[in-house]
Amino acid sequence: MIKDKKTYLQIHPEDNVLVALQDLPKGTLIEWKNNNFHLLQDVAAKHKFTISPLDQDAEVYMYGVLVGKVNCALETGALISTENLRHAADDFKLSKRRTDWIKPDVSSFLAKTFNGFHRSNGSVGTANYWLVIPLVFCENRNVLTLKTAFEEKLGYKVRANDYTTEVDELIRLYQSGADINQIIAQDLSSSATRASDHRLFENVDGIKFLNHEMGCGGTRMDSDALCGLLAGYITHPNVAGATILSLGCQHAQASILQAEIAKRDPKFDKPLYIFEQQKEGTEKELMQKAVKATFAGMMEANKCMRQPASLDKLCIGLECGGSDGFSGISANPALGYLSDILVALGGSVILAEFPELCGVEQELSDRCVDEETADKFMELMRVYNAKAEADGSGFYMNPSPGNIRDGLITDAIKSAGAAKKGGTSPVTAVIDYPELANKPGLNLLCTPGNDVESTTAEVAAGANIVLFTTGLGTPTGNPITPVIKLSTNTKTFEKMPDIIDINCGTIIEGEESIQEAAHRILDYVIEVASGEVVPKAVLLGQDDFIPWRRGVSL
Structure with missing residues (x-):
C-alpha cells in the first residue's frame, strides 16, 4: 500500500x-x-x-x-x-490449488443494503430499463425510428450532450454576416443547456435502443453468440422487458434467442414482444404494433419500485481502459480490495479482458477452486493467444500508444497491473463468452481487451454495476448498467471531471490507503445502486454497445 x-x-x-x-x-x-x-x-x-x-x-x-x-x-x-x-512472460501449467486467502474485515458493510428492483428469479437490479433490440442489422433503421418516436416524448432524451443551442448560435452569427474566422473564434461556453423533460414513467430509468451490425451474413457461431448476448441483456436484472424487431430470414432467429433466454432463466416471465417484419407485411403495420406493445410494456415496468436488498445481490464488472503506469498501484488494487470485500459478503465480481491477463495465468489458475476450472481458464488463454498469433498478432501487441507513452511498455506489465482488479479471493468460475456469471465469488470471463466489447460482455454476464478504471481518460458507458469511472491519478480526474466519478490519485499522493479508497468506492457504489447518485457516463447518455465477433480483438 x-x-x-x-x-x-x-x-x-x-x-x-x-x-x-x-x-x-x-x-x-x-x-x-x-x-x-x-x-x-x-x-x-x-x-x-x-x-x-x-x-x-x-x-x-x-x-x-x-x-x-x-x-x-x-x-x-x-x-x-x-x-x-x-515482452516476456512465464509459461503456465496445472499446479497446486492455492485457494486460501485472508478475507478482509467487512464488519462495516454487514448491515448495509441498497435499494434495487427485485425480479421474480431472485436477482436485483440497480436500474429499471426497457429495451428495444434488432435481431439483425436490417432492423436498425426501424429501431432508430422507434427511438425518435419514444425517447423525447417519454422524457428520456439526454440533454447533457445536446448541442442544438450551440448550433443555433452559429446559425445566428452566420445570418448576421460572420465570416469563418469569427465562427471558429466564437465562445460557445455560455450557450444554454435545456433541462431534461419530466419522465412519464417515474419508476422506469429509461428506454434503450440497441443497434449492432450482426445477425446475418457472418458465421452461424457469430449469430448464435449474438443471441446469447442479447438474451443476457433481456434476462438482466436491470431490464424490465424488451421489444424485439426481426426481419425473419436472418441467421439470428427468434427461436434461437428464446432458447438462450430459457437457458439463462428457465422461468422467464418478463414482458417480451417479438415482431417479424416479413410476417407483419408493411412497415407501418410492424411499427404500430411495436409502438403499442412497447408503451404497454413500459406501463407494466413502471409498477416495479425500489426496495432494500443485501449487498450479496451486487454483481460488479471490473474493467480498465486508457490504462497508465499508475493503474496497477492505485485504482486497480483498490478495486481488488473492494472485490475481496464483496466476495466476503457473498456477492459476485467479474474479471474479464483475457489478453490483459497475459503473464499472470499461473497465479489465477492456481487460485481456481478445482482443476477443471483451472484447465478451462488455461485452455481459453492458449486458444485465444494462438488465434491472435495465427492472424499476425499476439497478446504481446496489446499495449496501445497511450499505454506505452504512460509507462505500460509490455503486455505483461499492463496485464500484471490489470489483474490487480481481481483481488486475492479464489476463482469460483471461468466463463466463456457470452455465458452467464451465476456463481458468487470471483468469475473470470473470456472477453477481448477492447473496452466496449468487454464491458458489453460483462453486462450480458450479469454485472449490475461496472467499475471502470482509467489513467488517460475514457468516456465508455453501457445502456443498462451504471458504469462508474475511476481515475488512477489526480491530474486526469481534474482535467476530465465530466466523465470521471472518483479519483484514486489520492493513493499515489499518500492521502489514503488502498483499503480506505476501497471503502470509499463501495460506499459510492451503494449510492449508485440505490439510484441516489447518477454516474457521469449515465448523465452523458454513453450507451456503448458492441457485440464481440469471436475473432481477434485485443
Missing part, C-alpha cells in the same frame, strides 16, 4: 525495477535500501528504472512476475523503455 508521500515505489519485494511516482530528473539521488545511486536519464512519472545492473537478455520483474527481458546491458539507474525492453 502507498500511505505516505513517496517519489518512487517498489511494487513487490521481488521486483528489480522501481516506479517513479513523479517526474524525476537525470541525476536524482535514489536512496534504495543500502544501495544509493543516481538516475542516468530523466524518468517521467509512471515509468520505471533499474536498481541494479542487468546483462543483455536479463529478466525484468514487476508485481513479482516476469514482465520482460532487456535487449541490451543496462546500468543501475537506467530508464526502462521500449528500446531496451521486450
